Amino acid sequence: MRQAAFAIPGDITTLTGGYIYERRLLEGLRDLGRDVRHIALGASFPVPTPGHMAEAVEALAALPEERALILDGLVFGSIDTAGLARVRAPIVAMIHHPLALESGLDEALRDHLYRTERDNLALAAHVLVPSAHTADMLASRYGVDPSRITIARPGTDRPEGTPAPAAPPLILSVGIQHRRKGHDVLLHALAAITDLDWRAVIAGSRYDEGHAEELDRLHAELGLGDRVRLAGRVSAEALQTLYRSATVFALATRYEGYGIVFDEALAHGLPIVSCRTGAVPDTVPPDAGLLVPPEDPEALAAALRRVLTETDLRDTLARNAATAGAALPSWPDTARIAGRVLDALA
Incomplete structure (x- = not known):
């Protein structure tokens, strides 16, 4: 060798x-x-x-x-x-x-x-x-x-433990606080569906401090309060707990050359809502998620609303995600x- x-x-x-x-x-x-x-x-x-x-x-x-x-x-x-x-x-x-x-x-x-x-x-x-x-x-x-x-x-590591979806449903996003990850787009989308019952966590380190401060300001301006937590960097154990607690995985990315977090979401059997950009369409099976154009908070909000409110759709996406995740x-x-x-x- x-x-x-x-x-x-x-x-x-x-x-x-x-x-x-x-x-x-x-x-x-x-x-x-x-x-x-x-x-x-x-x-x-x-x-x-x-x-x-x-x-x-x-x-x-x-x-x-x-x-x-x-x-x-x-x-x-x-x-x-x-x-x-x-x-x-x-x-x-x-x-x-x-x-x-x-x-x-x-x-x-x-x-x-x-x-x-x-x-x-x-x-x-x-x-x-x-x-x-x-x-x-x-x-x-x-x-x-x-x-x-x-x-x-x-x-991809096979997940440990048993899924325990939170109530109300948890929308999980994982990605560093960098403009490319589109967390600002996600915050705008979440602000458009506050009539529904949900909570959200955005986990990922404050990689770009200037952009992280912009996200803090936007979070306050949109009045999202305790419903959306910008968690910053979390431990591996805490992240696994979040995946087990989640109902849907969402990432409003502007571009991905791959995106390991999508595989982690699939392994946990989570429906995915993301953007049709870069490698995302090749990484997220079409029957396991809903992809929308990047930089489009309205389309992202509509996709999140569908997954949260259409039980049959959510269950189908989740089953297909789990099947794809098992084959990674x-x-x-x-x-x-x-x-x-x-x-x-x-």
């Missing part, structure tokens, strides 16, 4: 989908008996400080050519191309979604990230992605040969796919 190194910026325990994926992949590869070093890089990527850029280039260039390098997409898509060309080890890019597709970028930064990621992809021996959507995006917009791309869908791959499955990519490198 080929030795490897996995270079990841910042705190590997960060509770976002990308970090969860990479931490579980690192652990899974090691559990399979592979020698995989963890290289911690500066947390400022994908807009690195000069110091973090220099440190990253030196650390990666020091790897021997017999040890493959799996490089996190935040770094891969933004590291200096000339510096990346110094790396002797074969590079496997781990791309969750292209950096230029992130929300809220100014055009100069968006163009810089697009060009950097496109040029760096020419240096990768192979590319790992979590979804067919991301694979198609890299092939069509970044010129990557599809034969150099492997889809390693995130694994495990984290060892994901690690085995990545391991085969490592062993096939020239």
Whole structure:
């Protein structure tokens, strides 16, 4: 089995989908008996400080050519191309979604990230992605040969405990407080259905403090009070309790390269209300959820109203979600796919 190194910026325990994926992949590869070093890089990527850029280039260039390098997409898509060309080890890019597709970028930064990621992809021996959507995006917009791309869908842990839906019904949303997750859209949608009996929890760290403060203000302006709790970061145990207590999962995302939380919702047999964007239509089975256009709180509110009030629809979506969730791959499955990519490198 080929030795490897996995270079990841910042705190590997960060509770976002990308970090969860990479931490579980690192652990899974090691559990399979592979020698995989963890290289911690500066947390400022994908807009690195000069110091973090220099440190990253030196650390990666020091790897021997017999040890493959799996490089996190935040770094891969933004590291200096000339510096990346110094790396002797074969590079496997781990791309969750292209950096230029992130929300809220100014055009100069968006163009810089697009060009950097496109040029760096020419240096990768192979590319790992979590979804067919991301694979198609890299092939069509970044010129990557599809034969150099492997889809390693995130694994899913089987839920523990018995579902115990709360009364009144709990609408659960899980995602960091970042504009791309669309929690502002969800708050507007919830404000449009206050005639119904429900409670809602939005769980996810205050990742972007400026946007988190905007959400606090919007929550107050809409008068949602105790009916909607912006819970921030919650423990793994508390999150599982929320999933077991929920009646519906809702995420008003503006874009997802995959979206691990959808698989978690499916595994818990929850009907899903989300947006028809990015990889969401490929991730959420059409018979397990209702998808609406992004940036459309009225359509989101209408979909939530249907799931909350139409019992037969809700039960059908829930059964189909549970069936799809039971068929999802495990984290060892994901690690085995990545391991085969490592062993096939020239």
